[in-house]
Amino acid sequence: MAERSDEVKLLGMWASPFSRRIEIALTLKGVPFEFSEQDITNKSPLLLLSNPVHKKIPVLLHNGKPISESLVILEYIDDTWQNNPILPQDPYERATARFWAKFVDEQIYVSAMKVVGKIGEERDAVVEATRDLLKSLEKELVGKDFLGGKSLGFVDIVATLVAFWLMRTEEIVGVKVVPVEMFPEIHRWVKNLLELGVIKKCYPSRR
Amino acid sequence: MAERSDEVKLLGMWASPFSRRIEIALTLKGVPFEFSEQDITNKSPLLLLSNPVHKKIPVLLHNGKPISESLVILEYIDDTWQNNPILPQDPYERATARFWAKFVDEQIYVSAMKVVGKIGEERDAVVEATRDLLKSLEKELVGKDFLGGKSLGFVDIVATLVAFWLMRTEEIVGVKVVPVEMFPEIHRWVKNLLELGVIKKCYPSRR
Numbered sequence: 001m002a003e004r005s006d007e008v009k010l011l012g013m014w015a016s017p018f019s020r021r022i023e024i025a026l027t028l029k030g031v032p033f034e035f036s037e038q039d040i041t042n043k044s045p046l047l048l049l050s051n052p053v054h055k056k057i058p059v060l061l062h063n064g065k066p067i068s069e070s071l072v073i074l075e076y077i078d079d080t081w082q083n084n085p086i087l088p089q090d091p092y093e094r095a096t097a098r099f100w101a102k103f104v105d106e107q108i109y110v111s112a113m114k115v116v117g118k119i120g121e122e123r124d125a126v127v128e129a130t131r132d133l134l135k136s137l138e139k140e141l142v143g144k145d146f147l148g149g150k151s152l153g154f155v156d157i158v159a160t161l162v163a164f165w166l167m168r169t170e171e172i173v174g175v176k177v178v179p180v181e182m183f184p185e186i187h188r189w190v191k192n193l194l195e196l197g198v199i200k201k202c203y204p205s206r207r
Numbered sequence: 208m209a210e211r212s213d214e215v216k217l218l219g220m221w222a223s224p225f226s227r228r229i230e231i232a233l234t235l236k237g238v239p240f241e242f243s244e245q246d247i248t249n250k251s252p253l254l255l256l257s258n259p260v261h262k263k264i265p266v267l268l269h270n271g272k273p274i275s276e277s278l279v280i281l282e283y284i285d286d287t288w289q290n291n292p293i294l295p296q297d298p299y300e301r302a303t304a305r306f307w308a309k310f311v312d313e314q315i316y317v318s319a320m321k322v323v324g325k326i327g328e329e330r331d332a333v334v335e336a337t338r339d340l341l342k343s344l345e346k347e348l349v350g351k352d353f354l355g356g357k358s359l360g361f362v363d364i365v366a367t368l369v370a371f372w373l374m375r376t377e378e379i380v381g382v383k384v385v386p387v388e389m390f391p392e393i394h395r396w397v398k399n400l401l402e403l404g405v406i407k408k409c410y411p412s413r414r
Contacts, residue, residue: 069305092274
């Protein structure tokens with residue numbers, strides 16, 4: 001598995017929340033890696049070769065072997081470097097974490113993406129739909145410091161998409177999708193995230 | 208983890224390829240389970256209680272604890288009953304299996320669903336797009352008995368969706384999406400699947 005001579009390279013993009021997840025996981029594990037910023041308007045031969053199916057970032061290259069899809073990469077990192085586990089050990093808790101990770105990507109992200117570029121009533125409807133989904137996350141956070149419980153875990157890393165992408169995008173598009181009055185638990189959780197060294201390192205001076 | 212007194216119940220539907228995946232995995236592991244056929248037009252209180260977020264089958268109830276999302280359930284089954292492993296042990300091979308499983312659900316299934324209900328040129332375009340995706344699977348099968356290699360694995364179980372749902376749906380909607388001349392490897396793989404006891408048991412007399 002992990003060896004002394006490990007060569008770890010991340011094909012990513014500074015602005016991508018999917019790429020950031022991988023940075024967070026590697027940083028948490030203390031795995032040194034080279035970050036290679038990619039240009040989506042002009043895809044590099046290495047990216048096309050490494051992810052011929054989707055041609056998308058992030059791609060992790062571990063000793064030259066490529067792994068794609070951020071959730072798959074996170075599991076790979078946890079399987080390979082076993083210190084500071086990201087996923088819980090208990091099978092039921094693992095399943096719960098995987099369930100919420102899928103929920104963030106397949107429901108929240110998909111819905112939030114629709115907010116961008118919409119205006120008027122059409123936008124109001126998708127904002128409402130996104131909030132409905134976020135309520136599940138809000139409920140999950142009651143009584144917890146992190147979605148992973150007392151410390152940062154798999155779902156937290158995945159849901160940084162909400163904390164640092166959606167909650168920044170809303171500033172850019174000019175609509176508050178996650179107002180503090182409606183989502184106090186999510187806002188408390190974002191504050192908890194911002195106190196962590198690994199988050200300060202991977203999301204420097206962005207908020 | 209698994210105990211003698213295990214109570215395993217599957218909330219599923221006979222016609223759902225997602226539900227069938229769970230039946231295959233439990234059968235492969237020799238886990239006795241109760242199958243509870245659900246009516247999507249009249250959702251049972253147990254289903255609504257067990258999967259309040261999506262209200263969808265399949266749901267696995269293990270000693271009363273619910274797990275949703277077929278890929279998550281498959282991982283849970285593999286984590287809990289460790290005989291006859293479904294996922295490979297090597298982290299890189301595990302990542303590759305997870306990548307293809309996502310590909311089947313997020314690309315092939317989504318594209319194939321668009322074929323249903325479309326007609327004329329519009330249908331031709333989505334059939335073409337689905338075939339383009341299936342070409343990746345066709346390539347993966349070259350020189351292999353199964354997507355998992357020499358025996359049935361995670362990706363095979365997931366891709367029974369192609370073998371027994373898509374390749375039956377095409378008969379119903381009257382368009383050949385996966386013709387044998389174009390996809391000889393996929394057709395050879397379906398034959399291999401049909402020779403397995405576990406498939407004969409979970410997909411009886413359907414083809």
